[in-house]
Amino acid sequence: MSSISQTVGAEERRAAQARARGYRLRRTLFLTLNYGFMLFLVGFFVFPVVIMVVSSLKPERLVSSDMRTIYAFIPREATLENYTCPDYQSPETKCVDGAGGVFERLPMPRLFFNSVFVTSSIVLLGLFVNSMAAYALARLRLPGRGIVLTLVILLIIVPFESVAVPLLLLVNELPWIDGTISWLNSYHVQIFPFAADAFSIFLFYQFFLNIPRDFDEAARVDGAGGFLIYRRIIVPLARPVFATVAILQFLAHWGSFLWPLMTTRGFEFTTLPVAMNVFFGQAPRQWGDVMAFASLATVPVLVVFLLFQRWFVQSVSASGVKG
Amino acid sequence: MNRKFWVALSALALIFGAFGTGIVAAQSPTVVTVWFHSGQGAERDALTAILDRYNASQSVYRAEATQLPEGSYNDQVNAAAVANALPCLLDFDGPNVYNYAWAGYLIPLDDYLAQVPDLAADIIPSIIQQGTYQDKLWSIGTFDSGLAIWGNKKMLEAANVRIPTSIEDAWTLDEFNAALEALRAVVPADGYPLDLKMNYGAGEWFTYGFSPILQSFGGDLIDRTDFQSADGTINGEAAVAAMTWFQGLFKNGLTSATPEDDNVFKDGKAALSFVGHWVYPEYSAALGEDLVLLPMPKFGEKAATGMGSWNWGITSTCAAKDGAWDLLKFLLAADNVKAFADASGAVPALTSVLEADARYAEGGALNIYFQQLVGGVAVPRPQTPAYPVITRAFAQAVDEIAKGGDVQTALDKAADTIDRDIANNNGYAPRN
Numbered sequence: 001m002s003s004i005s006q007t008v009g010a011e012e013r014r015a016a017q018a019r020a021r022g023y024r025l026r027r028t029l030f031l032t033l034n035y036g037f038m039l040f041l042v043g044f045f046v047f048p049v050v051i052m053v054v055s056s057l058k059p060e061r062l063v064s065s066d067m068r069t070i071y072a073f074i075p076r077e078a079t080l081e082n083y084t085c086p087d088y089q090s091p092e093t094k095c096v097d098g099a100g101g102v103f104e105r106l107p108m109p110r111l112f113f114n115s116v117f118v119t120s121s122i123v124l125l126g127l128f129v130n131s132m133a134a135y136a137l138a139r140l141r142l143p144g145r146g147i148v149l150t151l152v153i154l155l156i157i158v159p160f161e162s163v164a165v166p167l168l169l170l171v172n173e174l175p176w177i178d179g180t181i182s183w184l185n186s187y188h189v190q191i192f193p194f195a196a197d198a199f200s201i202f203l204f205y206q207f208f209l210n211i212p213r214d215f216d217e218a219a220r221v222d223g224a225g226g227f228l229i230y231r232r233i234i235v236p237l238a239r240p241v242f243a244t245v246a247i248l249q250f251l252a253h254w255g256s257f258l259w260p261l262m263t264t265r266g267f268e269f270t271t272l273p274v275a276m277n278v279f280f281g282q283a284p285r286q287w288g289d290v291m292a293f294a295s296l297a298t299v300p301v302l303v304v305f306l307l308f309q310r311w312f313v314q315s316v317s318a319s320g321v322k323g
Numbered sequence: 324m325n326r327k328f329w330v331a332l333s334a335l336a337l338i339f340g341a342f343g344t345g346i347v348a349a350q351s352p353t354v355v356t357v358w359f360h361s362g363q364g365a366e367r368d369a370l371t372a373i374l375d376r377y378n379a380s381q382s383v384y385r386a387e388a389t390q391l392p393e394g395s396y397n398d399q400v401n402a403a404a405v406a407n408a409l410p411c412l413l414d415f416d417g418p419n420v421y422n423y424a425w426a427g428y429l430i431p432l433d434d435y436l437a438q439v440p441d442l443a444a445d446i447i448p449s450i451i452q453q454g455t456y457q458d459k460l461w462s463i464g465t466f467d468s469g470l471a472i473w474g475n476k477k478m479l480e481a482a483n484v485r486i487p488t489s490i491e492d493a494w495t496l497d498e499f500n501a502a503l504e505a506l507r508a509v510v511p512a513d514g515y516p517l518d519l520k521m522n523y524g525a526g527e528w529f530t531y532g533f534s535p536i537l538q539s540f541g542g543d544l545i546d547r548t549d550f551q552s553a554d555g556t557i558n559g560e561a562a563v564a565a566m567t568w569f570q571g572l573f574k575n576g577l578t579s580a581t582p583e584d585d586n587v588f589k590d591g592k593a594a595l596s597f598v599g600h601w602v603y604p605e606y607s608a609a610l611g612e613d614l615v616l617l618p619m620p621k622f623g624e625k626a627a628t629g630m631g632s633w634n635w636g637i638t639s640t641c642a643a644k645d646g647a648w649d650l651l652k653f654l655l656a657a658d659n660v661k662a663f664a665d666a667s668g669a670v671p672a673l674t675s676v677l678e679a680d681a682r683y684a685e686g687g688a689l690n691i692y693f694q695q696l697v698g699g700v701a702v703p704r705p706q707t708p709a710y711p712v713i714t715r716a717f718a719q720a721v722d723e724i725a726k727g728g729d730v731q732t733a734l735d736k737a738a739d740t741i742d743r744d745i746a747n748n749n750g751y752a753p754r755n
Contacts (some may be wrong), residue, residue, distance in 0.1 A: 281394055
């Protein structure tokens with residue numbers, strides 16, 4: 001009797017072990033396939049960036065020829081001549097023919113400052129202006145509020161390209177505080193037209209609607225005015241939407257090309273995307289320089305992304321837009 | 324007493340007023356704004372040095388230069404024109420001359436040039452041809468371009484191919500075809516006889532480089548009698564024959580539509596390189612004595628080649644036009660033309676500079692360019708404001724043809740694009 005039960009027990013154990021092995025095998029297989037697929041996707045999305053960085057570290061003569069081989073991903077004969085080459089004097093380098101790397105060909109610190117300053121100003125000013133506008137629309141009982149809101153939503157669908165030329169003519173006639181006429185070739189011409197943004201107002205408005213009015217009313221009973229309620233109640237509660245708008249505006253304006261192209265000349269005020277056209281003159285293209293410049297211009301975007309990764313994911317799920 | 328006092332005071336005021344104005348004038352020279360493209364480092368440095376010399380040489384005008392990225396130069400000029408904010412002296416590429424002149428961005432330079440007959444006589448004919456639209460001169464370049472065929476002498480000799488040394492004894496089509504076949508035997512297995520710089524991509528190079536083939540066959544990009552239609556010309560019998568021959572180069576493995584890089588000729592993988600003057604420094608360094616410059620072949624009854632490069636014009640909105648001309652005249656001084664040409668490797672725009680340069684003298688390495696530019700081989704781009712559209716349409720057709728597309732269909736499409744643009748702009752009738 002006991003031997004029978006022992007036999008049954010042993011069979012059950014073996015069956016259970018077999019099931020466990022099968023489960024582990026299936027799970028391992030599933031995880032392998034899963035990770036394999038995810039790695040494929042990572043490679044798929046990352047390879048343009050890898051090629052960009054790797055190509056920027058190669059001598060010019062290898063940039064194009066390596067593109068058809070696995071060397072496209074390997075920085076063989078690594079050099080910094082596409083970036084800078086103050087003392088490097090080997091034959092067939094950019095330093096010898098006088099062209100130099102991107103730091104010799106362009107005032108890179110100035111261009112970085114311009115891009116960072118213009119983009120940051122638009123973002124910071126935009127957060128203030130747009131959230132205030134949305135607050136007014138969401139909370140104040142203004143006559144014509146519905147019409148204003150409709151107009152704001154309508155403005156979202158107007159592409160910038162369609163208003164670029166009239167806007168150019170407008171800013172060309174505007175006075176500035178130093179007494180000059182025309183805003184062309186300045187920082188303010190790149191900042192002020194973009195501080196107010198219909199889509200940002202709409203995002204703020206949607207978020208503010210979901211904040212219970214009870215908070216406002218409680219604060220009002222305690223004697224708070226409109227601005228104090230906005231600053232002390234609304235802003236702290238609306239941090240996610242502030243982050244969302246900041247990220248979306250940063251990405252949109254860091255790569256802005258058309259407007260800086262139309263309104264700036266030279267490198268004093270222009271931003272990185274316009275300056276990149278220095279490398280797209282007469283053929284042949286110096287792709288090493290292009291890649292070096294593109295790598296440098298991508299760094300701030302990566303930094304912002306890594307710093308605000310959590311908010312970025314939230315912004316995508318909240319707005320359905322990923323910039 | 325009282326009257327004398329006032330007379331004396333007035334006289335003093337006048338004297339000091341005039342003196343004061345003189346001081347103000349001396350202290351604040353008239354500003355001449357200049358825009359130029361950010362070309363190669365040496366070219367840019369040469370211009371900066373010339374402008375510094377100009378500012379130091381006199382005190383009436385001061386040149387203030389702004390450098391613009393070359394890739395978006397035309398867009399920035401057009402945006403500035405819309406905003407009425409063009410500079411006084413503008414640098415622009417050959418393809419845009421006629422469009423800028425037609426759009427009213429520029430003023431004619433004939434009267435200014437007539438004031439300096441020596442300079443007018445010294446400028447090479449191709450520069451004047453390039454700058455002329457509607458019988459007026461709108462731009463002057465300090466240098467011109469050269470387009471011919473670079474050859475590897477060692478390979479040419481190994482293949483027993485005749486090396487022509489003047490435009491008169493240029494290869495005929497049959498000779499060129501035979502040369503390509505003979506060279507096939509001497510190039511490496513991974514090479515081909517002719518490098519056409521297809522790696523430059525479908526842009527102005529395709530039109531600048533390959534429209535002379537069309538013209539040598541007897542065709543053209545547009546009917547030049549009135550510049551009103553491309554149909555029947557760009558897709559006419561001669562043009563189709565030219566581009567069919569051109570396509571044959573790819574089909575027969577005599578050239579490549581996808582060169583692995585820009586170094587095919589330098590690395591000895593091609594025996595001939597069809598490209599402009601700008602490669603001379605690197606080709607010369609790579610091949611040394613084995614580098615020869617061959618004249619453009621006579622594909623039909625006559626040879627043809629391209630011309631034109633970046634040039635200067637004075638804008639119609641400039642408040643200091645005389646100053647702009649003064650500066651342009653300075654840029655055209657022999658020393659400065661030579662400095663520009665040395666920096667860019669391009670063909671100097673003055674006969675006197677060309678004659679003093681051993682490279683352009685008879686037997687010199689670049690003498691063929693000189694022969695082609697002054698000997699009537701060089702053909703200007705069609706002098707019509709439609710040129711930017713013509714070049715895009717033709718470059719697109721060349722791209723399709725090189726990739727094996729139907730020649731007639733590709734050229735018909737180009738003709739249609741050009742004619743529609745001309746119709747949309749009411750024939751580009753003069754605006755004033």
